[in-house]
Amino acid sequence: MSAAVELEGVSKAFGDVHAVSDMNLAITDGEFFSLLGPSGCGKTTTLRMIAGFEFPTEGSLRIQGVEMGLQPPNMRPVNTVFQSYALFPHMNVAENVAFGLHMKKVGATETASRVKRALDMVQLSHRADASSKQLSGGQQQRVALARALVNEPEVLLLDEPLGALDLKLRQAMQVELKVLQERVGITFIYVTHDQEEALTMSDRIGVMNEGRLLQVGEPQQIYEHPASRFVADFIGEINLLPATVVDHHSVRLLGGQVIKAAAGAGAGEQVTVAVRPERLELYGLDEHVPEGLNRVEGSVSRRIYYGDVFYYEVDTPGGAFEVKEENRPGVELHAAGDPVVVAWDPAATTVVAT
Amino acid sequence: MGSGGDHRRGDLTATPVVEAARPELEKAARKAESRRGVLIALPAWAYLVVFFAMPLGIVFVYSFATRSSTGRTRLADWNLDAYRRLFDPLVFEIFRRSLLLALATTVICLLVSYPFAYYIATRGPRLRNVLLVMVMLPFWSNFLVRTYAWKVLLGSEGPISQLSQALGGEPIRLLFTNTAVLIGLVYGFLPFMVLPLYAALERMDWSLVEAARDLYATGWTAFRKVTWPLSRPGVIAGSILVFIPALGAYVTPAILGGARTTLMGDYIVSQFLAARNQPFGSALSFGIMVVMLAGTIVYFRTGARNV
Numbered sequence: 001m002s003a004a005v006e007l008e009g010v011s012k013a014f015g016d017v018h019a020v021s022d023m024n025l026a027i028t029d030g031e032f033f034s035l036l037g038p039s040g041c042g043k044t045t046t047l048r049m050i051a052g053f054e055f056p057t058e059g060s061l062r063i064q065g066v067e068m069g070l071q072p073p074n075m076r077p078v079n080t081v082f083q084s085y086a087l088f089p090h091m092n093v094a095e096n097v098a099f100g101l102h103m104k105k106v107g108a109t110e111t112a113s114r115v116k117r118a119l120d121m122v123q124l125s126h127r128a129d130a131s132s133k134q135l136s137g138g139q140q141q142r143v144a145l146a147r148a149l150v151n152e153p154e155v156l157l158l159d160e161p162l163g164a165l166d167l168k169l170r171q172a173m174q175v176e177l178k179v180l181q182e183r184v185g186i187t188f189i190y191v192t193h194d195q196e197e198a199l200t201m202s203d204r205i206g207v208m209n210e211g212r213l214l215q216v217g218e219p220q221q222i223y224e225h226p227a228s229r230f231v232a233d234f235i236g237e238i239n240l241l242p243a244t245v246v247d248h249h250s251v252r253l254l255g256g257q258v259i260k261a262a263a264g265a266g267a268g269e270q271v272t273v274a275v276r277p278e279r280l281e282l283y284g285l286d287e288h289v290p291e292g293l294n295r296v297e298g299s300v301s302r303r304i305y306y307g308d309v310f311y312y313e314v315d316t317p318g319g320a321f322e323v324k325e326e327n328r329p330g331v332e333l334h335a336a337g338d339p340v341v342v343a344w345d346p347a348a349t350t351v352v353a354t
Numbered sequence: 355m356g357s358g359g360d361h362r363r364g365d366l367t368a369t370p371v372v373e374a375a376r377p378e379l380e381k382a383a384r385k386a387e388s389r390r391g392v393l394i395a396l397p398a399w400a401y402l403v404v405f406f407a408m409p410l411g412i413v414f415v416y417s418f419a420t421r422s423s424t425g426r427t428r429l430a431d432w433n434l435d436a437y438r439r440l441f442d443p444l445v446f447e448i449f450r451r452s453l454l455l456a457l458a459t460t461v462i463c464l465l466v467s468y469p470f471a472y473y474i475a476t477r478g479p480r481l482r483n484v485l486l487v488m489v490m491l492p493f494w495s496n497f498l499v500r501t502y503a504w505k506v507l508l509g510s511e512g513p514i515s516q517l518s519q520a521l522g523g524e525p526i527r528l529l530f531t532n533t534a535v536l537i538g539l540v541y542g543f544l545p546f547m548v549l550p551l552y553a554a555l556e557r558m559d560w561s562l563v564e565a566a567r568d569l570y571a572t573g574w575t576a577f578r579k580v581t582w583p584l585s586r587p588g589v590i591a592g593s594i595l596v597f598i599p600a601l602g603a604y605v606t607p608a609i610l611g612g613a614r615t616t617l618m619g620d621y622i623v624s625q626f627l628a629a630r631n632q633p634f635g636s637a638l639s640f641g642i643m644v645v646m647l648a649g650t651i652v653y654f655r656t657g658a659r660n661v
Contacts, residue, residue, distance in 0.1 A: 053564055073567040086565035090583050099579075100569035151569070 002065070004029045004155050004187040005050055010059030012045050019045040021211040023059070027155075027189060032181050034190045034198040037208035038234065043191045046208070047157050050189065052076045064154050074103070078155040079148035083163055085140045087132035093119070093143050094128040100151040118150035121180070138169045145180070155187045162197065174200055195235045199223060207231050229352045232274040239280075241273045241319045242354065251351060255317020259294040260346035265353070272354045277324040279348040282312060282334055283341040293343040296321070300338045314342055417636035425630030436637035445621075445638070452618035455532065456600035459539040463547040463596045464589065466540070471551035471588075472581075475558070489548050501538060501609045508534050508610065530612035538606040543599065547592040554588025555581075590653060598646055618642060 003026040012020040020042040035043040048054040052073035122142035226232035243251040298316030312323040508528040566576035604619035625635030
C-alpha cells in the first residue's frame with residue numbers, strides 16, 4: 001500500500017507560536033484517518049497545510065508521492081469539507097456541486113451527470129434547485145460532501161464536519177460517512193476533537209496536543225493502550241492514580257497497596273496508573289473476588305444513575321476511583337457509604353509516565 | 355400553579371395581581387409591548403415629519419404655484435407650467451452633465467475604494483481600526499475648508515502645477531474645470547464608498563473563498579465568482595450613497611467648477627435665488643427626486659436578484 005499523504009518533519013510557526021512541530025506521518029491510500037486533539041492542538045493547521053491554505057514553515061509534504069511545496073490549493077488533488085460547510089450562498093445546490101467541475105472545464109453533459117450522481121449519493125437529488133440557505137444543517141453538510149466528492153479527489157479533507165449538528169444527526173452522519181468512505185474508497189483525513197467520532201469511524205487515529213503528534217494507531221490500540229498520560233486522559237474516561245514502580249509487573253499505589261501492572265519504568269520511579277471505569281468491578285466485602293484480579297478496598301462516596309449505567313465514586317487510600325457498572329438485570333447496587341472492593345484485570349491496566 | 359385565591363403582590367411588575375395566563379391578558383401585554391416600540395421611535399418620527407416631510411410638502415405645493423412678474427410666488431392659479439419647463443433642452447443638457455459627472459464620481463470612487471476596503475477588511479483588528487479612523491479623519495474638519503484647500507492645490511500656482519513645471523512640463527490649470535469638480539467630488543465622497551464596502555467585506559465568510567480555491571479556482575476567479583458577488587450589497591449601498599449626493603452637489607462645483615459648466619445643484623439654487631422662480635426650482639427638485647428614486651429602485655432590484 002502506498003502513502004496518500006506523507007508528512008516528513010513538517011513544522012508550522014505563526015510568528016512565535018509553533019502550531020505544528022516536527023510532524024512525521026504517512027497516511028495510507030484508502031484509509032480513514034482521524035486527527036484527534038483538543039482545540040489549538042494543531043490538527044486543523046495540519047489539515048490546512050495538506051489542503052494548501054497554509055504552507056509549512058519547514059519539512060516535506062507529499063501527496064501521492066508528489067512534493068506539494070508552495071502549490072496553491074487549486075493545484076492540489078485534494079478537496080475539503082469545511083467546518084462551516086462554506087456553501088456558496090449565491091448559488092443553488094447543483095451550482096455549488098458543479099463549481100469544481102466548471103473550474104476544471106469539464107464539459108456540460110459530463111458535469112450534469114456527475115453532479116446528479118453526486119447528489120444521488122448523498123440523497124439530495126430532489127433539492128438540486130434549492131438555495132443552499134434553505135437547507136437544514138444535515139443537508140448542507142451532505143451538499144458540502146457532494147461538492148467535494150464530485151471532483152473525485154485523491155484525498156478528502158474533513159474539518160470537524162459534524163461539529164454543528166445535533167447529537168442524533170451527528171451519530172447518523174458518522175455511520176453515513178463511514179459507509180460512504182468505504183464505498184468510494186477515497187482517503188479521508190478527518191479532523192475532530194470528538195474522541196467518540198474518531199473511535200467509531202477511523203481506521204487509524206493520530207492524537208495531537210500542543211502541535212505534536214503523540215500517538216498514531218488503530219482506535220482500539222489508542223483506547224486500550226494509550227502511550228502517554230495525555231492520550232489516556234483525552235480519550236474516554238479514565239482513572240489516573242499516582243504510583244511507584246515496584247518491579248516489572250507491579251506498582252504500589254499511594255495507600256501502600258501493590259497492584260499488578262506491566263511497568264516499563266525502573267523500580268522506584270513515580271508513574272501514573274491508568275484504568276478505564278468500565279473495566280472496574282465492584283464487589284461487596286463478603287463477596288468472592290476471582291483470583292488474579294487487582295483489588296483495592298474502599299467505600300462508595302456517591303452513586304449516579306445514567307440510565308444505561310451506574311456511575312460510582314469510590315474512595316480508597318490510593319485515591320478516588322470512578323467505576324461504571326452496566327445497568328443489567330440483577331446488578332447489585334451499592335449505596336453511598338458501603339464498603340466495597342474495586343477489582344479489575346491487570347491486563348486492563350496501563351502505566352504511563354507521570 | 356396557585357389556586358384561585360392565592361393572589362400575591364408582584365413587587366417588580368406593573369400589574370398588582372399576578373394571575374394565570376389568559377388570552378386577553380397575553381394580548382394586552384403584546385399591545386403594550388408594541389406601544390413601547392412606537393414610543394421609542396417617536397423622536398425620530400417627529401424630527402422627520404417637522405424637518406423633512408413638511409419642507410418637502412411645501413416644495414411640492416410651490417411646484418404647482420404661479421410666479422408673479424416680480425418674482426413673488428403666488429399660491430393661486432395652480433398649474434403644471436413649471437413641470438413643462440423640465441423638458442427644456444437646457445435642463446436636459448444640465449441634467450446630462452450632472453449625470454455623467456455623478457456617474458464618473460461613483461465609478462472612480464468604487465475603483466479606488468474597493469481595493470482599499472478589501473485591504474482594510476483583511477488586516478488584523480488593530481491596523482483595521484487605525485485605517486478606519488484614517489478614512490473618517492477628514493470629517494473632523496469642515497467640508498468647506500477642505501474644498502478651499504483643493505482650490506489652492508489645483509490652482510495654477512498650486513503644488514500640482516509647480517511640480518509639473520519643476521519636471522519641465524507646462525503649468526497645469528485644473529481649477530474651474532470639470533476635472534477639478536470631479537477630483538473634489540471623488541475626494542469628498544470617498545469615505546461614503548469605503549465604509550459600506552468595508553462593512554460588506556468585513557462580514558464576508560472567507561472560508562467561501564478558500565472553498566473556491568479548494569475547488570480549483572485561481573485567486574482571480576475566486577474573487578470574480580465569490581468575493582465580488584457577495585460584496586455586491588456593499589457596492590450597491592456605496593454607489594447610492596455617492597451617486598445621489600454627487601448628482602445634486604452644490605458646494606464643490608460652486609468652489610472648484612467653472613462658470614460655464616452649470617450643474618443641477620447650481621441650477622436649482624439659482625432658480626430659488628437669482629432667478630427668483632420658486633415654482634420652477636421646486637419642480638426641478640421634484641423631477642430629480644423622481645428620476646433618482648426610480649433609478650435607485652431599479653438598481654436595488656437588479657442587485658437584490660443577484661445576491
